[in-house]
Structure formats: C-alpha cells, structure tokens
Amino acid sequence: MATTVFTSVETHGENQNTKTLPINLPLDFSSIQSLPESHAWPESNNDDQIENNNDGSSSLALPIIDLNDPNAMEQIGHACEEWGAFQLKNHGIPKSVIEELEMQTKRLFDLPKEQKMKALRTPDYPTGYGTFWMTPLFQQHMWQEGFTIFGSSEDDAKKIWPHDYQSFCDATKKFQDESKVLVEKLIHLSFKYLGISEEEEENWIGPKNHAGAIQLNSYPICPKPENAMGITPHTDTSTFTLLHQSQISGLQIFEDGSGWLTVPLVPNTVVINTGDVLHILSNARFKSALHRVTVNSIKHRYSMVYFYKPIMDHVISPLVSNNAHDDPRFRALTYKEYADIKGKNFNKALSFISVKQD
Ligand SMILES: O=C(O)CCC(=O)C(=O)O
C-alpha cells in the first residue's frame, strides 16, 4: 500500500520538490539548509531528559557488563529486568568487523541521493534504501535515512555499485555472522537466568528458528535539532537487538519515573536491548526497552543495528511464570501475526495481545 504524504515544504534545494514527499523516500539532506515543515515535530526533544552532571556523568547510567565476568548471567538478567538494555564489553565481535561495516555505512550514505535511490525500498520490496519502517504511522517525517538487509545484501548492493558491491556485502555478512553468535550466547544466559530449560532454548536459536536483519541508519547534521526527531520512541519487535553507534551519541532509553537517558559512546562496547519477543517469552519480566534517537547540529551520526528475531511462523508465548499465581500475560500467536499487529498499532501492540490478569 503506497501512501503519499502531501506536505508544504520549505526547501532551499535546487532540484528537490518535497511538496509531495513519498512516505518511503528520505529527504535529500545535502541540499537542505533549514528544517522543512514536513520534518518539524511539535514537541520538543528536551522533555524529560535525564541531565548529566557537570563532569558529563549521569547519576543514572545504563549498566556496562563484561561478558567475561563470572557473574555476567545475573548482571544481564538484572539489566534486562530494570532497563531492557545494557552496554556489553568483551563481546567477542572483532573490532575490524565493526570498523569495516562503519566504513561501508558511511560509503553508502555519503553517495548522492540518485545513487541510493536505485535500491529504494517499496511496500512490495522491503529491503534496501528508505525511511524508517514506522514513518507511515506519523504525519511528520524523521530526520533519518536507512538501509535494510535481510540475509544477503548482494541484490541491493549491486543496484548501487554494479561492479564494486563485494566489499559492502562482505562487511554486512561478517557483522551479521558475528552478531548472531553473540546474541545466541545472550539468549543462552538470559534463558538460564529465567529458568528456561536448555531443551526449550533449542527452539529459539539456530537457522531453523531464527532470522536476522541488519538496519543501517544515517542521521545527517540537522539545522534545528530541537524540533527534529531521529527516530520516534518505539520498542523493537526483536528478541534481542545489538547496536553500534558511531561518531556521536543520540540513542536514548526511557527509564520509568526518570525520563530519557542518553546512551554514551563507550569504546569497545556494543549496546544490547531486549525487544518485544523476549518481553513476551519472559512473561513481562524483562522490559522491552522504549528508545528513540535525537539528532544534532554538530556531527553526522550513523548506527548499525542487528535484530535477532523468530522466523515468521514461529509461535511466541510466555515460557515462564514468575510465581505460582502468575498466569501468562500474553496470548500465543505467530511472530508474523505479532509483526502485523505491531505494523498497524505500533507501541500499543503489546497491549493488543495482553491477557487480562484477575
Ligand atoms: O540509531 C540508533 O541508535 C537506534 C536505531 C533504532 O532504534 C532502530 O533501528 O530500531
């Protein structure tokens, strides 16, 4: 279903007619000098921010967990319960793999718009270049452009670089392979923490049960960041999400009762967050982290994200009950059904599948 948003846009671009900006089409950010109306959000991004101390530290901070720590399992479990997120060091993904993907991500987004458009995502063709998947649910556009990969990136990369696509494909494949190994370790530790048997764990890992996707994001320098939105608040639909942010921070996680916490750039760590699937499997014991992205007027920001999620016909339902009186809080459904509910109802999706507690 191709939707077109008609907005009156103030632009200083020479060739850009953003009056009819299709919903899947990012702006040509290189030609924009002021924030177009189509990208101006009424609410300020400065609401409920957790302020840093004078030395830049914050009284609240996302846990930094060392995967080699003998207590890593408990720390991961606690972080998933309290935040639905943590930063992980000694994660095992070689630095060179992250650096190579970072280089290829910049190479991609720094191309002229016409070239990126050759791999434009459409409703019938869900991989390649385009806006954030939830853009159709909002009046305004986000200050973001993305590139989505399911499995191999070869078909899309060939459209952009007919003769020079291999290095991009190698970088996305290596990141995908390494991320998968790490996330499967995290599933093992978090299932053990939740008391889920190894037999059951077998149903949630491996190529027969799980699929991976990569999302590359670019947030160009913004002329009026306080009125723009990198990515609007959301939870991920995944089991676990792994993220590397490059150049400058911008990811924020919501802590109930406190507000939005900026996730700092900590060298040699990756950000891990739990998604809706693990929230459901854990019977709401693990949070699905509500997060958003702010933009800035100083540096172009990039992020590289890996989503680990069940295959479409996998049935998801709570695997644990937190105590003898705690009935399942969600009904059983296939991952495809849930993804469809999420696509239509966005942040209310979990409440659509909630089972009323007495
Ligand atoms: O860019 C980021 O830091 C977050 C991106 C994100 O939330 C997503 O791709 O789902």
Ligand SMILES: [Fe+2]
């Ligand atoms: Fe996300």
